[in-house]
Amino acid sequence: MTGKTADIRSDIAYSTPDRIVVRGKDLPNEILGKMNLGDFAYLQLTSKTATPEQSRMFNALLITLVEHGITPSAIAARMTYAGAPESLQAAVAAGLCGLGTVFVGTTEGSAKMLYEAFDGAGDHPDLQALAAKTVADFRARKQAIPGLGHPVHKPIDPRTPRLFQLAEENGMAGKYVKLVQLIQAEAERATGKVLPINATGALGAICCEFGFPWKIVRGFGVMARAIGLVGHILEESQSPMSYQLWHEIEDRASAHLRG
Amino acid sequence: MTGKTADIRSDIAYSTPDRIVVRGKDLPNEILGKMNLGDFAYLQLTSKTATPEQSRMFNALLITLVEHGITPSAIAARMTYAGAPESLQAAVAAGLCGLGTVFVGTTEGSAKMLYEAFDGAGDHPDLQALAAKTVADFRARKQAIPGLGHPVHKPIDPRTPRLFQLAEENGMAGKYVKLVQLIQAEAERATGKVLPINATGALGAICCEFGFPWKIVRGFGVMARAIGLVGHILEESQSPMSYQLWHEIEDRASAHLRG
Amino acid sequence: MTGKTADIRSDIAYSTPDRIVVRGKDLPNEILGKMNLGDFAYLQLTSKTATPEQSRMFNALLITLVEHGITPSAIAARMTYAGAPESLQAAVAAGLCGLGTVFVGTTEGSAKMLYEAFDGAGDHPDLQALAAKTVADFRARKQAIPGLGHPVHKPIDPRTPRLFQLAEENGMAGKYVKLVQLIQAEAERATGKVLPINATGALGAICCEFGFPWKIVRGFGVMARAIGLVGHILEESQSPMSYQLWHEIEDRASAHLRG
Amino acid sequence: MTGKTADIRSDIAYSTPDRIVVRGKDLPNEILGKMNLGDFAYLQLTSKTATPEQSRMFNALLITLVEHGITPSAIAARMTYAGAPESLQAAVAAGLCGLGTVFVGTTEGSAKMLYEAFDGAGDHPDLQALAAKTVADFRARKQAIPGLGHPVHKPIDPRTPRLFQLAEENGMAGKYVKLVQLIQAEAERATGKVLPINATGALGAICCEFGFPWKIVRGFGVMARAIGLVGHILEESQSPMSYQLWHEIEDRASAHLRG
Incomplete structure (x- = not known):
């Protein structure tokens, strides 16, 4: 593989024992405390610092996509959390999987x-x-x-x-x-x-x-909805709806089979 | 199911034909253009408006978890994108699935x-x-x-x-x-x-x-890393590494079998 | 990386232009048409050919875990398919994500x-x-x-x-x-x-x-349920329940907010 | 919801306290020990019992798709397992997410x-x-x-x-x-x-x-590959490659940034 070492590369970030640098900026000292999450997302994707106008617009763009009530995506995440509460990340992942050509995408x-x-x-x-x-x-x-x-x-x-x-x-x-x-x-x-x-x-x-x-535009909905889904999972952990819905749906869907 | 209609509820958001309300706030008029993404995440999760101090700290908390170079999570997302570029959301989901007890979690x-x-x-x-x-x-x-x-x-x-x-x-x-x-x-x-x-x-x-x-703390890493992974997928779409890595890894891993 | 080429290896399978060998057996000529799926799963995992007794028992073990009606896992898969019907694999993945400590696991x-x-x-x-x-x-x-x-x-x-x-x-x-x-x-x-x-x-x-x-036992439920979920997605594609359920659930869950 | 109870239905399976019935057959007594996994998959999907000819062909069809060495899908599953070994199901799910238009699909x-x-x-x-x-x-x-x-x-x-x-x-x-x-x-x-x-x-x-x-054909690859991925995760748990690969890839990809 020696001859090929030049040909994979990522320009996003690197670490050394005492530094973490993202898009050319020192994460602890040039970013933390000095930027909001939307602006950092902009930097991560474009390698550029958002202007105040871009910051307002890009934050609004992402916020629009975070939350839209009990969507199929939120239901999928809550149902997944019911079966594997120890794997919160998998519940978010399940909810994101449906952000395709019909919703968000x-x-x-x-x-x-x-x-x-x-x-x-x-x-x-x-x-x-x-x-x-x-x-x-x-x-x-x-x-x-x-x-x-x-x-x-x-x-x-x-x-x-x-x-x-x-x-x-x-x-x-x-x-x-x-x-x-x-x-x-x-x-x-x-x-x-x-x-x-x-x-x-x-x-x-x-x-x-x-x-x-x-090609990357769907990604804005995906990153935004990840935030929304964590909110739904938090609520599900405190005030669950998945068990009751499961039993109701199962009863209704198979009533004709049980006769 | 009539008798049970009171017992599932979500307090996060609701929509009517002309309104979308999240945590009691009108999304278009009270949130868009007036809040950054980190503050909206705080509202989504806590139902409270962040103070300036909370805003700085919470945005920094999330930003810290967005990006850490070519991690196993980023590799999983890139490999997934190589096979299903039409399903960007599934590539992000794949990358999130590994944010468990070893990394981020x-x-x-x-x-x-x-x-x-x-x-x-x-x-x-x-x-x-x-x-x-x-x-x-x-x-x-x-x-x-x-x-x-x-x-x-x-x-x-x-x-x-x-x-x-x-x-x-x-x-x-x-x-x-x-x-x-x-x-x-x-x-x-x-x-x-x-x-x-x-x-x-x-x-x-x-x-x-x-x-x-x-129980929800892992979720901050999950929502943050979703942003980072979209950045990796964008880069993979423009400057891919997954094909080359795949062929190299396959060759190395099975060299002893091919003899 | 040259000095390390010996140290990653997989013993499962390899390919050459004219051969595909899994666990030492020629896939086209020694496996296809001569083995059932459960026996091949046994070979894939153990590197051994199942005896007739092991074959009966292992096939029964897996079959037991394929299907159990409208479970939270099936609901998650169906909801995901509703949003991304072009990504069937992501709908199965979403359904599998919840096979954790509460169900199947x-x-x-x-x-x-x-x-x-x-x-x-x-x-x-x-x-x-x-x-x-x-x-x-x-x-x-x-x-x-x-x-x-x-x-x-x-x-x-x-x-x-x-x-x-x-x-x-x-x-x-x-x-x-x-x-x-x-x-x-x-x-x-x-x-x-x-x-x-x-x-x-x-x-x-x-x-x-x-x-x-x-540590691998949960995997039997995962592989089995993947089969079951494809059955649910096929039915969902022909006779959907996800849209109706979504609207019902959203209405019920947020009725108290809309007032 | 009362008026709508007729309109969601699933014809796949149902349970009572003493019975589990799949596609009209009693699971314990008519299926377990009498059918192989491929034939049960055929029953699950078609609601019909495979003829001997269909059984041979369908088992071969599925087996063909189980395993093809160290694929991007297997790498994604192994990387995911490295981060969340307690969530084996999420590692399989991550591996499946990439079975799209480029591979398997x-x-x-x-x-x-x-x-x-x-x-x-x-x-x-x-x-x-x-x-x-x-x-x-x-x-x-x-x-x-x-x-x-x-x-x-x-x-x-x-x-x-x-x-x-x-x-x-x-x-x-x-x-x-x-x-x-x-x-x-x-x-x-x-x-x-x-x-x-x-x-x-x-x-x-x-x-x-x-x-x-x-529309369901991709599902055969998905269910088959779920089996193959469990095999890869078992091997990864016993003889890991993900950590070494991660460090190598990260070093190579960001060498130009560290200078």
């Missing part, structure tokens, strides 16, 4: 759609035309447009206007935010349905404004 | 030890006597004392003095911090070994100062 | 207890005395005796007499099976309660008869 | 491709034409054809001829097996490359012969 779909809309569109694209083409393409493929529509939050998702307001205040209401808004209008026009931009749609656009690769 | 052991030391010790315990008893008990059971010793960071773990300094500055250097320091001194005296208080030992004590139940 | 506790009972007991131990000591020790520590008692299956767990019958027929009803039976009798006598040997208690004893290290 | 892609090729092709399709169309479609989309090619096993994957031989012997070498063989020939002709049908390609075709929905 839709932020990824929204960011991907917006990046792709601008692909090859030149320096001064007609945003209205891009919106029309995007909606037409999704409709031709009979795919739902990611980031639009919500089963509960309608006619508007209350997080969206606030996120866009923050984007405006922090210099991040650029072409991606505008495009997702035009896509919404066009989609409502084309379908005749009420299709609010949901939180994952707004966040997808903001992720594009930051310049994050779409 | 030791914060839990430290907090538990400190809480138990004060059990039944009255209002004005002799801390030196508690330290001596704790060390003697662990030695009698031939167990390592959680939070002491580090394979790399010696004679001191550079995170520890900084964390204790922050505890001091923020009014959190109370009896638990003092006890873990006395336990270290006693353990070094009793064993003749250099046994620095490592980061998980310092953090365990600080978790006790906050009053967090020891 | 108790087989481990039973095997450990039985091995430890014989530690230092010499070649011709008095089984009745070992049973009495084991029960007394658990009662002194106020711990439940692993493998005894079941919330549903009483006064007997219907799997246990059948498993012991198979152990008898296949030459595996040795000292561990006898000891767990004596422990049950002693526990019922000492507590005055009905404490059937449950399936994990019977399986723990049978694992000891096989000589499996107790 | 390709069986799914192969089955999906074969089913779709026959969609709308009528009762007596021209297999050669379907093969040509399939290859042309994948090439037009610049996608690799699932189930063809292998980095190590070439010019043939040694599992494939044996699996097809078993399919022949057991009456399962029908139109899907023929089509995948024609697709391979066409792909080699069109690309000029050596593209062996790999094990996941052969297994995908055999899954279609069984009639399994393509």
